[in-house]
Amino acid sequence: MFHYKTGLDFALEQDRNDKLKAYRNQFHIPKNQDGSDCIYMTGNSLGLQPKNTKAYVNQELDDWAQLGVEGHFEAKNPWLPYHEFLTKSMANVVGAKPIEVVVMNTLTANLHFMMVSFYQPTKTRYKILIESDAFPSDKYAVESQLRHHGFDDKDGLVLWKPRKGEELLNYEDLQTILQEQGQEIALIMIGGVNYYTGQYFDLKRITQLGHEYGCKVGFDCAHGAGNVQLNLHDSGADFAVWCTYKYLNSGPGSLAGCFVHERHAHNKNLNRFTGWWSHNKATRFNMRNEFDQLPGAEGWQLSNPPILSMAAIKASLDMFSEVGIEQLTEKSKKLTGYFEFLLKQLGEDTIRIITPENPNERGCQLSIQVKNADKSLHDKLTQAGVISDWREPDVIRCAPTPFYNSFEDVYRLAEKLKTILNE
Template identity: 80%
Template sequence: MSDYKLGLDYAKAQDNLDELSAYKQQFHIPKDANGKALIYLCGNSLGLQPKSTKAYINQELEDWANLGVEGHTDAKNPWLPYHEFLTEATAKLVGAKPIEVVTMNSLTANLHFMMASFYKPTKERYKILIESDAFPSDKYAVESQLRHHGFNDKDGLILWSPREGEELLRNEDLEAILKEHGSEIALIMVGGVNYYTGQFLDFKRITMLGHQHGCKVGFDCAHGAGNVDLDLHNSGADFAVWCTYKYMNSGPGSLSGCFVHERHAYNKDLNRFTGWWSHNKDTRFNMRHEFDVLPGAEGWQLSNPPILSMAAIRASLDIFNEVGLEKLIKKSKKLTGYFEFLLKDLGEDTIRIITPENPEERGCQLSIQVLNADKALHDKLTEAGVISDWREPDVIRCAPTPLYNSYEDVYNMVEQLKALL
């Protein structure tokens, strides 16, 4: 784009103009052995720690130390309803209504819980459609669901693949698959933002197509939550799941989020796995009541919330809530566009970006292929102080995250790459 300019002065000027630049100071930036800050472009794998996280977790440790079991009701942030403290900010972040979201479990566990309810195979309609290059855990999960229901996991899987010589998925190819196999497909379950290419799929169109053919539709938003405008309620999707440790900066292995569309909120007949936290709050502790499911996404919970993990999520969500998704996405598009501009200046005979060029079809991740390069190049980048992410066979994934990355970070990363090339 002609708006961008080369040179360090331009990067510094953009940082001075950036209304979100101060947020970088609110995060711990990893340093090298000499104490120099690394260029961290790996928020798509693990987000950085907000400096406020420690205080949020310490509050719960204090209350546990001082109150013991009474902390469930008497802690500063009582533990019994703790997951509810995350609901509103989570709903805002993923474009949902509060009744549609809950924070619980880990991502693949949530995917299985959702499939227990929304994958209802019959002899005629039992197949599951996923993208051909889905994140491995998604593929393993759907294959195991097919086996669990007594189907062959190879026959039962339909792959939506890019065309020969292309990396990106086309909607018209999905339309063609559904035209041919729609009556056999029980569930469409795709990654909302592809982990490898960074392609952000059209949720609304996919859902509409799936529903037209009688399929249930769900999305894995691991690379989307906190990165793009998911607009889950308006997408019409039946369900979605995501992790909180990537763009949502909640710490390694932290809890997952879950969306169940409002139209399913009061359907008590939906098959589901249950536990005491999906039971009516008013009678939950009267242990002898028959099961009475909660409405909305909360009705899929099993157990009482792990408070320390939720405290870390809350710390991060408070920052997102303060900034607002709109401002983040505005900066994200500009910062990623600048990154793309600098990479293209290295020469398209050297660098190939496989992420979509259209800013509406991607988040902040750019997946880069370097001509004749292998993992050694990525290793040298790491030694030069750039933390990015290698994915076989030949892609370096970089995510200039708008909350804590600067224009200068992006400029310096490309300079290091240039030096290595």
């Protein structure tokens, strides 16, 4: 158990002893009008830019300028196999085997491609189970899949809801749903870390439960990749998808990641959409061959990827490879625990944290409800130099990310919040 103390001296001491402190200076941190660093607490929405990103992208721009089409083979990092440069490090981040991971497309596009393969409804087993407060994009996607297959999107959608007066989801309730409707549910698709509450679900437990009832199981890990140790392979999930612009710091709208468990790697009978980038690499450019599917997650690719976006992802993943997700999550738990400790000093009759208290059931996000507060509180924080995140109806999300947030950041955020509340 880590013991926290009040006062700035404690925060500064933690920063001096932080093994990862040098990485803060490897990111561009937005500035206040007086030139000081903002307190940036929205890595859960958009991670900051690593200072080396520009050099990685410029390398590809230079090779394009100097080599033209020959850059596919002659660039410093040849473009033809470029996605392969990301595979091992991305697999390490999400706890998977390289054959199970590919960087491609964007998040919701990948979710649809996965449902083409893993949502195979019948007349009697056609329902999709999601958490009741899933990220809207996930809900829209699964509803459209139901409609696409000719089912009613209200009848076919099963919602795992929190109990009355609670925000967090209970696994016993999931088990009850499956006992009652499991034979009708074709797919369970849960956000690995809920965007609103920050609850990190037990992926393995959910997967085992779903498989017990014959359901396919997938996860949207947009708020988990780079934030928690997902251990996707060990979870046994059929698939997972995630974006790279949050905790993976790859830039707005950047490419996404996809996981397909290795037990499906060589199953050519799985229904899927295909394109020439999922075709055998050795004969891809012969052009007139019949389709010959690649094994593993690569076999779900469609098109040649945008190299400039991949270069930005590579810049970030190279840092993750240097540090390792284990060290990052170790610091994350200390930072988030410190933030929780300081918020509790403000009085639990004023501040309510809806994110789980157990560090193993959350990442670095804390979702805060302030009694009798509205969005004006968030606006005042912004004016005070804090970039945080408001989510309707009454939650401020803050994510002290371990790569670039410091204990001093956390301390100063709590002090600014205290000042505003006392006004």
